[in-house]
Structure formats: C-alpha cells, structure tokens
Amino acid sequence: MGSGYRIMAIDDENIVGKMIKANFEPDGYIVEVFLNAKPALERLNEEKFDLVITDLKMKDIDGMEVLQTIKKESPETKVIMVTAFASMDTSIKAFRGKADDFFAKPIKIADLKACVKKLLDK
C-alpha cells in the first residue's frame, strides 16, 4: 500500500501523533512524530518527507509558518493542516490555497487515510 512514504506528524497533543503512527505504520508508511514545530522543521531540513500533517496552533511556531516554510523549501512535500478552529473559516481560507488539504478536529482517521492515499498516489 503506502510502502516507503515518509510522513511527519506535528501536534503538541502527543496522542494525535501517537494515533497517526498507530494507524499509518501498519499500512507501510514511515511515520515520525513531533510535539513542537521547531525540531520538526530542523528534521525536514535533514530529510525529505512526502507528507506533513501539522496542527495550525502550536506553542512555539504557528502552523501557518510551518506550512509556508515547507512549501518554500520543498514544494513537492504535501501538507495537511489540522485545527480545532472549525469555525475560523477566514483563516482557513487564507491558507487553504497553499495547503493540500485541511482537517478539523476531531479527525476522522479513515478520511485522513483516504486523503493521504489520494495525495501520495497522484
């Protein structure tokens, strides 16, 4: 299935990363989890990832900044934004153009899987 694809999950809620890992690894994805944006961005500099799932609001660096940095450094990396602000559609629209997809919490894992698959299989 998703054999060999490298996925990075960034969310300061550790359970989110843990669950993404638990759900994607059995399908053959390689998943790395980060609680903070800074070390995640450093890691992205070292290695190329195929897809990044990142939270919009984090304590150290804003999710928007993460998105912009990734799209600048490696435009081919897909980015999925996750946020709890289901109602803040203005900010959602602002980055929607740049992000490859957007998920509101609570995340439907099946949908996320389908989305990842769709983005990477293209």
Added chain:
Amino acid sequence: MKVVHKIIIGNALAIISIALVAVFSYHEFNLIQDKLHFVEIADTFNASLLKMRLSEKNYFLYGDKSAVLRIKNELVKNGEMIQSLKFNIIKSVGRQEFDKLLGFFNNYKNEILKIETAGSPKSMEADVRDAGHALKRFSENITRLERKKVNKIISASRKTLLYFFCIIIFTAIAATYLFFSKLFRSLRKIEKTAKAISKGSFEKINEKISNDEFGSVMLAVNSMSEELQNREDQLVQSKKLASLGILTAGVAHELGNPLNNISMIAQTYLTLYDKLPDEDRLDYVNTVLSEAERIKDIVQDLLDFSKPKGKDFNIASLNSVIRNSHRLVNNMLHVSGIKSEFDLQKDLPPVFIDKNKIQEVIVNLETNAIQAMSPGGMLFVKTRYKENDKYITIEVKDTGKGIETEYLNNIFDPFFSTKGTEGTGLGLSIVYGIIEKHKGKINVKSEIGVGTTFIIELPVYTLKED
C-alpha cells in the same frame, strides 16, 4: 413626630408665651396707670384739703367770715371732682375705701354747713376740726398706701418679667438643643451611610427608623442602598456573562483537543482491535479516561466562573486558583499570538479566599493584558511570598501598549474604558471590589509602549480568621 410639626409647635409655644407676657404687662401697666391716676387725684384733693384746713383755722382763730365761703367753694369743687372721678377712684382703691372717703368728706361738709346755722362758732370748732382732721388723715393715708402699692406692683412686675424671660430663654435653649441634637444625630447617620455608599459598600442605616422626615430620608437611603446593591450585582453578573461569552468560545476550542484525542483513540481501537496488544488496549482506555477528566476540569472551570455570587470563603492555594483561571484564557492567548510565562513560587502559605472571585480577578487582568498586546507579546504571571510577610503578592504583567498616566486614576472606575464598544469598563472595577472584600490591595505600574503590571496583595490565612 414630624420635624414640621415640631417646628410648628415650637413656634406656637413661643408665640403663646410672648402673648402671655404681653397680656400680663398690659394688665400691670393698666393697674399702675390707674393707681397713678388716683394718686394724682388724691394729691390735688389733699392740696385742696390743706387749703380748707387753713381757711378753717383763719375762721376759728381770726373770725374770717369769708373763709367759710372759701371752704364751701372748695367743698363743692371737690365734691364734684369726687363724683366725676368716682369710677376711677373705685377702680383704684375699691368701693369700700371710696365709701369711707365719701363718708369722711360728707361728714366734714356737714360740719361746715352747720357753722352757718349754729350761732357761735366756738361751739363748733372742736367738731369741725375733728372731722377735717379725720378726712385729711384718711385721705393722706390711702394716698400713701396707693403710692406704696404702685411701687410694689412695679417691682413685682419687674421680677415676674425677669422670671418669664429666664423661663422662655431656658426652654428655648433646651428645646433647640434637644431638637438640633436629634437632628444632627440623624444627619450624621445619614451622612455616614451615604459616604459608605459612595465608596461602594452598600451599607444600611441599622437604627430604629423614627417617624419623621429623617425617618423618611433614612428609609429612602436604605432602599437606595439596596437598589444600588442589586444594580451592582446585576452589572457584575452581566459583565461576567459578557466575559463568559468570550471565554466559552476559547474554552470550546480547549475542549476540541481532548475530544479529538478520545475520538482518535476510539477509532483506532475499533479498527485495530484485533492487532492491538493488551497493554496498548489498556493504555488507550486509560488515556480516554484521563482525557475525559481533562474535559471535566475545563467545563468545571467555566461553571465555577459563571456561578453568580457565591460568597463562600475557603482556605485555598493561590497557585492552583491561578492555574485554573489561566485555563480559561489559554485559548485567547493562542488566538492572539501571545506567549505566557508562569513563575509561581512553590510552598505559598494558604489564603482565605472566595475562589470564584479570585478566579474572576485573574481572568479579568489576563484578558486586559491580552487585549493590550499585539501578536508576539508576553504575559507574565508571578506569585511571591517572603517568610513572615502578611501578604502574598500576585503580579500580572504584560508587554502591551501601557496606560496613559492621566488615565491611571480612572481605570478602576466603573464604566471607564478606552475600548469603545468592545469593553464595558467594568473589569477593573469588579477586580477592585473583589480585592477590597478580601482585605487586599491592588496597584498598577505602567509605561507607555513598554507594558503594564498589576500587583495584587492578598493577606495570608491565619488561624484567627476562622
């Protein structure tokens, strides 16, 4: 009794006593006048008597016939006078004395008339002289008595008037004193309460309410105080509800995370159930429980905050109250792009506080701080205590735009706001009221463009407060 009635009665009494004095004086003066009039008449009468006695002497000693005629003339004159002034004389000396006088006069007149019919004057001499003498003595006697009476009346009236004067002055002073001392006592009570009310503590006058105008004023002040208290409670509660609106939006987001965690775990649990090792299943379920706990805490904070006035003071840990309050504004910080730093001193002594109220204080101060900053700002919250101090200090500091010096005196006033329709201006006035009820202090330091620090001092709990 009403004050108006008291004044009316007081004035009426004054008028009555003045009228009494006037009537008394009028009566006394009339009496004096009558007596003096009599004395005047008597003097003329006595002078005339003297003349008659002189003529009488001339007649008997020198046989002066014309003397009898002169006496007769005088007698006629005096007789007419006595008749015409009869009324005045009676008024002054009384009918009895008048009759006596008339008796002596007529007696003398008869004796004189006898002279003409009797041949020898010598036989008459003794009788005439006796009658004249008796008349003269009686007349002079009552004149003297009347003079004495006049003096007596004058000195008695003087005394009576003096007593009257003293009594009136004394009662006036006593009544005024009683009246005004009660008046001032009532006024002072009202003033004291009004001052307390203006300072924001809605006291009432706890005295027997008298049945006069002051009673009405006191009742009015009391009901005003009560009404103000109600209004303030309403304001405080409506400000709380307004804050609650903002906080709830943030808290809803705070709930998003644990809800998402529970949801993701449940989904994973369902899809991977067969493949999960037992320990993972256990771990998942435990995580679900702790996330549910997290939700409960957040909801509890919100519930605590929304509670109307609780007024329950308890021993509490200030740091945990601050942490709980902070959960409510956490999302606001996120949204506004503001970082926060906590420096809560460990092992603070306990405080005796109304937790919900102190939570409101922290929320209001942190909300103000966040509203004063632009993204990138920092919020610092600090607690400090030095051994043996009576107070714990809480500092809420921001790197916001600061407060204009001219506004520093106004920021704690109700409705003072520089935020236009965005602010009610009640936040800090409520904070001030709460800190005052906790016998604490609040101070502010601010520098334009640098930031603002609110410093609160709360008394440390000591056993005797219980």
